[in-house]
Amino acid sequence: MALVLTEEQSMLRDSARGLISDKAPVSHLRQLRDSKDETGFSRELWKIFAEMGFSGLLVPEQYGGSGLGAVEAGIVMEEIGRTLMPSPFLATSVLAASALLRGGSEAQKAQHLPGIADGSLLAALAVDEGAKHRPLQTNMQAVRSGNGFRLNGDKALVVDGHTAGLLIVAARTAGSAGEKNGVTLFLVDPKAKGIATERTIMVDSHNAARIVFDNVEVDADSVLGEVDQGYPLLETVLNVGRGAVASEMVGLSEEVFGRTVAYLKERKQFGKAIGEFQALQHRAAQLYIDIEITRAAVLKALQALDADAANAASAVSVAKARAGTTATLAVQEGVQMHGGMGMTDQFDIGFFMKRARVCQELFGDSNFHADQLARAKGY
């Protein structure tokens, strides 16, 4: 398959870009931050996302969605990355939809997917427990109890955790931390007894939560996929999410870069545009090249996910690792080349730097993914 967008995909990009740049420029995030908005995103905008078919992008048509794939999800995420729009798209439309689609029973799909597609159901994936993303170290306990399970443990960096109407939780039904066997995914009602959710305001002003599970009872029907065998499903879902976050970082990097190059052409010192200085020209050129190469790696990963998601892990690790280092470089160069203005809250560049830091950590940073690749290659 050619590593360029098809005509349909280009049209999707144009319509996503039109909507997002119009309704949710960076000032939209700034406004949500400054007003300490309870929800952390615009429900009105989410309704429009649903009307345009974005919320159900990955949901099959029989459940009311568009039945598209990872490449299309990446296209929308890239546009989200350009303006840093806070949106349930990642947690609900990418992660939860993928989990239900790939692991759900017919009943589970029929119950939840239509709500994702029409925008009425928000969902969140609860995986991380420690300071770093280590899904294999999942240690939250799910002990058999009556007809179901009893959950105990803490989750962190649950994107949209405080607004979700459905939680997808990774817990351990057997084995111990570090083992693939024994991980199970559960569908949990966040209003269930014993759940305490703390919204954590993060550096990037996007949604995240810590959730404590204290003897939370769930029934056997809440198991997503198979008991003890949830790890491959979790990894596949995470890989779709990683591809999506990598796309967000490509959009973010390109936007920062575009703003920075424009500034190099406009800002004058020593009687000329600072973009005339070779020291800055070469760094700008290096960053451009870095972004272009990362863009190709990310598209490659998204195509691999659509072709065979179970075997896309290496391509996804390459994409997420690259996107993390590229975005980190882009925002650092962006602030540095904007000089003192880049340090001010009034300028938008700082928002990109903050979001890039969070995107790095989401579902494994560059180090994690380079290490995954090395392990896969046996060294």
Next chain:
Amino acid sequence: MADLEKFRSETRAWLEQNCPPEMRKPMTSESDTFWGGRNAKFSSEAQRVWFERMRDKGWTVPHWPKEYGGGGLDGEEAKIVRQEMAAIGARQPLTSFGISMLGPALLKYGTEAQKREHLPKITAGLIRWCQGYSEPNAGSDLASLQTRAESDGDDFIINGQKIWTSYANYADWIFCLVRTDPAAKKHDGISFILFDMASKGVSTKPILLISGYSPFCETFFDNVRVPKSHVVGTINRGWDVAKYLLQHERAMISGMGERGVGRPLGQIAADSIGADEQGRLDDAVLRSQIATFEVDEAALAAAAERAVDLAKAGQAHPAFSSAMKYYGTELNKRRYEILMSAGGIDALEWESERSRGGARPRAWLRTKANSIEGGTSEVMLGIVAKRILDLPGA
């Protein structure tokens, strides 16, 4: 799509049947590369068989038109041939500057007579070409070149000196930049001309490099007589041809960074250094350097694939090969720094049988030229800044 899948399975079957097993092993020495030419020698029977079969099929250059000895394949088909060759580790049957540099320029700027004269001899491996670009005082500032071509009836008389001419001492013909109008501005008085290296007045002198090899020469022209009909494109407009050819040269050199065939670097390092109890390379810092390298290598491979697809879709920026050249060559230098570190003491041996005559350190030193030849990394970044980013004064 169904046709392409059929083409793929036919290609796979043909390669399976026709590519000798020896030609599927990673190349280990210079003689594993077949360059063709009047004095060409095959280093093995398998190399001869492989070359002749591919030549007869038109697949020494699968995407050139059939009438010039190519395979007449379209972009998708040529990509499939590349992919299927890579899948079995098949070597290139013929390597030549005629294929990677002159050919594309002739296809775009050559007359029909020039194409018919030269392209079939390139695809058939009959003529080996070299590139007369750099001069002692025209390196990064290539357009300041001084080799003169003075008009004498239907001929030019050429005088001057080239340097860093790759394999000039083995080449049969040269494509050469010469100054045909000394009064014009430097970019406007240059012509692109072809001539036989056996012409009277041509001489070459190999340059010994830090690798101990002499892949480059000084090339001297002393009253060399060349018919004016050998100019490619318009007289005094040779810079257009030169730049177009450079795009292809840069694309070729950038490919050096993505030789992902053979054993993964991590395993090469593990053989030499060993692993800890958990099976991880017993040098944590080198392990992380290798992992980061392999991330970048895979990303570059995707970018190279995308560059071809963009070109096919008519969406490529003409200066993008400079971006790829920069990244690919810097990456290849990193590869060899890692290989030297992984090899440790063993990679320092320069002459022993055991080290195949110091193959690794010599290759390591060779890579240092990657970011100089065909335009330095700094020149590449300048081109990106000017032509792609449109930065002022670049």
